[in-house]
Amino acid sequence: MTVSILKNYIAGEFVSGCREFRNINPVTGEIVNLVCEADQELVSQAVVAAKQALKGPWGKFSVQQRAALLHKVADGIEARFDEFVAAEMADTGKSLQQASSIDIPRGAANFRVFADMVKTASSNCFHSDTEDGKGALNYSLPRPLGVVAVIAPWNLPLLLLTWKLAPALAAGNCIVAKPSEETPSTATLLAEVMHEAGVPAGVFNLVHGYGPNSAGEFLTSHPQIDAITFTGESRTGSAIMRAAAEHVKPLSFELGGKNAAVIFADADLDDAVAGTARSVFTNGGQVCLCTERVYVQREIFETFVDKLKAKAEQLKIGWPKESDTDMGPLISAEHKNKVLSYYRLAREEGATFITGGGVPEFGDQRDQGAWVEPTIITGLPETSRCIKEEIFGPICHITPFDTEEEAISLANDSRYGLAAAIWTRDISRGHRVAKAMDAGMVWVNTWYLRDLRTPFGGVKMSGIGREGGQHSLNFYAEPSNICIKL
Ligand code: NAD
Numbered sequence: 140m141t142v143s144i145l146k147n148y149i150a151g152e153f154v155s156g157c158r159e160f161r162n163i164n165p166v167t168g169e170i171v172n173l174v175c176e177a178d179q180e181l182v183s184q185a186v187v188a189a190k191q192a193l194k195g196p197w198g199k200f201s202v203q204q205r206a207a208l209l210h211k212v213a214d215g216i217e218a219r220f221d222e223f224v225a226a227e228m229a230d231t232g233k234s235l236q237q238a239s240s241i242d243i244p245r246g247a248a249n250f251r252v253f254a255d256m257v258k259t260a261s262s263n264c265f266h267s268d269t270e271d272g273k274g275a276l277n278y279s280l281p282r283p284l285g286v287v288a289v290i291a292p293w294n295l296p297l298l299l300l301t302w303k304l305a306p307a308l309a310a311g312n313c314i315v316a317k318p319s320e321e322t323p324s325t326a327t328l329l330a331e332v333m334h335e336a337g338v339p340a341g342v343f344n345l346v347h348g349y350g351p352n353s354a355g356e357f358l359t360s361h362p363q364i365d366a367i368t369f370t371g372e373s374r375t376g377s378a379i380m381r382a383a384a385e386h387v388k389p390l391s392f393e394l395g396g397k398n399a400a401v402i403f404a405d406a407d408l409d410d411a412v413a414g415t416a417r418s419v420f421t422n423g424g425q426v427c428l429c430t431e432r433v434y435v436q437r438e439i440f441e442t443f444v445d446k447l448k449a450k451a452e453q454l455k456i457g458w459p460k461e462s463d464t465d466m467g468p469l470i471s472a473e474h475k476n477k478v479l480s481y482y483r484l485a486r487e488e489g490a491t492f493i494t495g496g497g498v499p500e501f502g503d504q505r506d507q508g509a510w511v512e513p514t515i516i517t518g519l520p521e522t523s524r525c526i527k528e529e530i531f532g533p534i535c536h537i538t539p540f541d542t543e544e545e546a547i548s549l550a551n552d553s554r555y556g557l558a559a560a561i562w563t564r565d566i567s568r569g570h571r572v573a574k575a576m577d578a579g580m581v582w583v584n585t586w587y588l589r590d591l592r593t594p595f596g597g598v599k600m601s602g603i604g605r606e607g608g609q610h611s612l613n614f615y616a617e618p619s620n621i622c623i624k625l
Pocket of ligand 1: 290293
């Protein structure tokens, strides 16, 4: 079998001839493809190409032309839908159901949403008659930032990459993007789609590689990058912030989480159990919005734990292509080792395992893959590392609470603040507790229900800035004020 080689895409051309690394399928541990790792020279070429493209025809594109091109890119993804789905499944092991209903459709939708939004974006205008600035007309014009470095993670590869690319292009920037080393395939297909759609050379560039001392670091520390948008671990965010400090770059950060779900005794129990199971185990717990800490009012604690256990044990762990598969493997052997190290730590810290805690056995090639069992634990003190640190796997800890105040204080006792879910039938309590959450996004009686226009992002170690709708466009285009003396 010949293994294909994924190339970098620079100045409108696919470029090879570099050191290669292996992209592994986490279902079986087999090679998906080989990937050309961009060295410092190639990254630099990509940045220079993007800089030059700003001065070319792209810089003169009208908003209508940019929007039309983005719709063409969305058409191109949809035309090659099955290829994108297969590539995302091979890189991540996620189920056909998830890749075909969430990842790839959202990848295309991101281009359409921002193409439409940028066409109707308005700017401020002041016909100044106040004491300061009297007798002038002020108006602001959105200006692209220039060359934006886009660094994406592996958990929702195409979806999160395009969530940044689409608004950045809609706003008129040029891009150098680096997908995760774990998931290079759909980004490479996207480069082909951009090429076929007629995106001018240099407007979109793709470099492959790792983070430290590889394409990621070369890109974020490049002096000619004008801004950085990053989704990934908080620790990586700190490293990128240090790299960006020297040249004072604008940053947009979507980082890690240790999200809480709070279940009150008055909640619709079956809804709360089903919603919490979804929020813990979706994508093997590898969504930044996933719940890892569950707080349940004491009256219903035992019943809730029993019901969540039953749900976890009903999950079908299986081949991604089978239509009834609920959960696939983790992204890699390395990540499996990390998650299993937390399962071990939980035992050392004295947790009670309600279910899971091990590795499923299949008796076929999947035993070489990156699988772990869905896991529920209880009984740990709130200070334990398993409750404090992001694990990013299919595991949650459940703690009982007595009062609303106690629930708020427990949920907020984290250095992260990305998302929270509250389950209650008391609408006033829902509003009250939602307002008290130290989190960028709060769901009441649901989870992961998203309107793409709403602000998306976290507080504390979970991020800087907001994405979504106008919030994204505000980051990728800063207003210049023009003052005309009347
Ligand atoms: P990661 O931080 O390890 O890697 C993310 C990207 O950064 C990859 O492309 C990687 O190559 C690159 N990178 C790593 N070190 C770098 C460096 N020093 N300089 C430049 N680039 C570097 O994250 P991951 O493991 O791919 O993703 C999982 C993490 O992402 C979790 O913490 C999760 O919570 C977070 N996440 C957050 C959101 C959100 O919206 N807040 C969404 C998805 C994932």
